[in-house]
Amino acid sequence: MAETQRPPRPKPGPLDYLARWPLRLWVAGTVVFLYAPLATLMVFSFNNSRRNIVWRGFTLDYYAQVLQDESLQHAFVNSLTIALVSTVLSVILGAATALLLWRFRFPFKPGLEGALSIPIVVPEICMGVAFLVFFTKVVPWPTALPWPLNLGAIIIAHVSFSFSFVASVVRARLASFNREMEEAARDLGASEWRTLMDIIVPHMRPGLFAGGLLAFTLSLDDFVITFFTSGPDTITFPVKVYSMIRFSVTPEVNAASTLLIVITVALTAIALRLQGSDAGHDAL
Amino acid sequence: MAENVEEPWTQARGMFASLLAGPVLFLFAFLLAPLAIIWGYSFGHTQGLKDIVVDGTFANYAHALNPLYLSILFKSLVFAVLTTGICLVVGFPVAMAITFAKPQSRAWLLLLIMLPFWTNLLIRTYALMAVLRTQGYINVFLGFLWNSLSHLVATAHLAHLAPFQPLDLLYNNFAVILGLVYVQLPFMVLPLYSAMDRLDRSLLEASLDLGAGHLRTLFQIVVPLAMPGIASGVLVTLIPSLGAFLTPDLLGGVDSQMIANVIERQFKAANDWPFGAALSFLLMYVTFAAIALQSMFTPKRGRR
Numbered sequence: 001m002a003e004t005q006r007p008p009r010p011k012p013g014p015l016d017y018l019a020r021w022p023l024r025l026w027v028a029g030t031v032v033f034l035y036a037p038l039a040t041l042m043v044f045s046f047n048n049s050r051r052n053i054v055w056r057g058f059t060l061d062y063y064a065q066v067l068q069d070e071s072l073q074h075a076f077v078n079s080l081t082i083a084l085v086s087t088v089l090s091v092i093l094g095a096a097t098a099l100l101l102w103r104f105r106f107p108f109k110p111g112l113e114g115a116l117s118i119p120i121v122v123p124e125i126c127m128g129v130a131f132l133v134f135f136t137k138v139v140p141w142p143t144a145l146p147w148p149l150n151l152g153a154i155i156i157a158h159v160s161f162s163f164s165f166v167a168s169v170v171r172a173r174l175a176s177f178n179r180e181m182e183e184a185a186r187d188l189g190a191s192e193w194r195t196l197m198d199i200i201v202p203h204m205r206p207g208l209f210a211g212g213l214l215a216f217t218l219s220l221d222d223f224v225i226t227f228f229t230s231g232p233d234t235i236t237f238p239v240k241v242y243s244m245i246r247f248s249v250t251p252e253v254n255a256a257s258t259l260l261i262v263i264t265v266a267l268t269a270i271a272l273r274l275q276g277s278d279a280g281h282d283a284l
Numbered sequence: 285m286a287e288n289v290e291e292p293w294t295q296a297r298g299m300f301a302s303l304l305a306g307p308v309l310f311l312f313a314f315l316l317a318p319l320a321i322i323w324g325y326s327f328g329h330t331q332g333l334k335d336i337v338v339d340g341t342f343a344n345y346a347h348a349l350n351p352l353y354l355s356i357l358f359k360s361l362v363f364a365v366l367t368t369g370i371c372l373v374v375g376f377p378v379a380m381a382i383t384f385a386k387p388q389s390r391a392w393l394l395l396l397i398m399l400p401f402w403t404n405l406l407i408r409t410y411a412l413m414a415v416l417r418t419q420g421y422i423n424v425f426l427g428f429l430w431n432s433l434s435h436l437v438a439t440a441h442l443a444h445l446a447p448f449q450p451l452d453l454l455y456n457n458f459a460v461i462l463g464l465v466y467v468q469l470p471f472m473v474l475p476l477y478s479a480m481d482r483l484d485r486s487l488l489e490a491s492l493d494l495g496a497g498h499l500r501t502l503f504q505i506v507v508p509l510a511m512p513g514i515a516s517g518v519l520v521t522l523i524p525s526l527g528a529f530l531t532p533d534l535l536g537g538v539d540s541q542m543i544a545n546v547i548e549r550q551f552k553a554a555n556d557w558p559f560g561a562a563l564s565f566l567l568m569y570v571t572f573a574a575i576a577l578q579s580m581f582t583p584k585r586g587r588r
Contacts, residue, residue, distance in 0.1 A: 037411035106293035123527025130318035
């Protein structure tokens, strides 16, 4: 090769690894590996064939079936209700925890921080069986309660694993708070609570939204813990999809899954918008 | 900005108490209590169909040390370590490419890697099932290739090829490890990326200027500096893989069950809660040991 002949494009910098073809190929391969199964799943939810392998034309029949399926609807409403209620509770508890840890020095603080890391470090299956035992033996949750109340056990379980995630997101946000603002408010005569509500909480708001959306998706997505706490009347969407999957691979499951993917991706996109990009790394 | 100085709790007792009450009550009642109860159960035995007597016996732990269960625990560890290793090998170049990409393509690549991470675990596993099963996309595609080939060979009167035998890609150890890698890969890439993003690039440039090749720079400069990120990536991949329930449950065969599947069976079908509780705590101890090991190898400043 003629070494003096310059390529038409400027040479990439020494550290621009993405411009090198082996690395480019590697990244492309990884992306294909991550997306191909999901993409086929979504595409074949529109396939006009029960056998679900060879493309036989476009149809929305399976979406119609999913939307008319009463047990799926019921499971979906359950999931949304659980996610909404547990998000509100998680945000309240998470914000209180974040404020507490950010502001005060107190005995047992490392103990509290350790307890908060339990949902992150303890395997889900262990949490799941612990809740199963707790809600059947120790505090048996009455199964005959009217509709939203029978979801209580699942809601409590979801709050207990998601509020510490909310706390860490909010705490990361609080780290950027300028305490001089608080001092100024206090000097100008605002009470402790007034300062909290008018100065600190507004600063926390993006963190509260991001944490809330995180709690919402965690709850909506959770399968393992819910699997152990749900009963015959309190099926959630993932638990329902699980029982369908165990049965067989069908286009209805593809359609239901596609709907759930679209919902979670949309929610996460909103979360990222609200949060801005800077806090994004701390959230996960 | 003023350094955030924590004030002692005695300075604002009212505020402190009202912030503390909710979280602490909730933690004790709904997180520590359930875990404490199954910890207690692990020292008990079932009496009759439903009752559990906690009498301080170690019989469940002795039962768990039976070679059958030990081998399942060991197998889970092997699966988790293999998964973590594959994720590290696959994820490191990806994280590196993202780190040194131009800001605009970096944002897109990050989004591309993170998007599957927000997709439900169950759905991702199901998507793999549809790809791998006997009548899945891979086998149908291979079958199509094989049949065209055998048609071609037959028309040329060369030979008759045997009919296509679908590959057994699902319900075995391979499927479980593939599934775990598929699910955990983003968890590995993100901490690697955030560690390499903080890395001082002039060190890399110096190494390259002084004549070290890219590979040498990689192993002598990038890897040591990115160690905290590697350690945390290994941990966040290892822990969920070790306790994975859904992946082996849906993709695994009879002999690829992991410890979480055994635990589930004790609590549901086999109805031996004390034994299941003992197994859960063994899994937790192994997990905690992994975390302790990680923190021993990570310098303090590397903490996230």
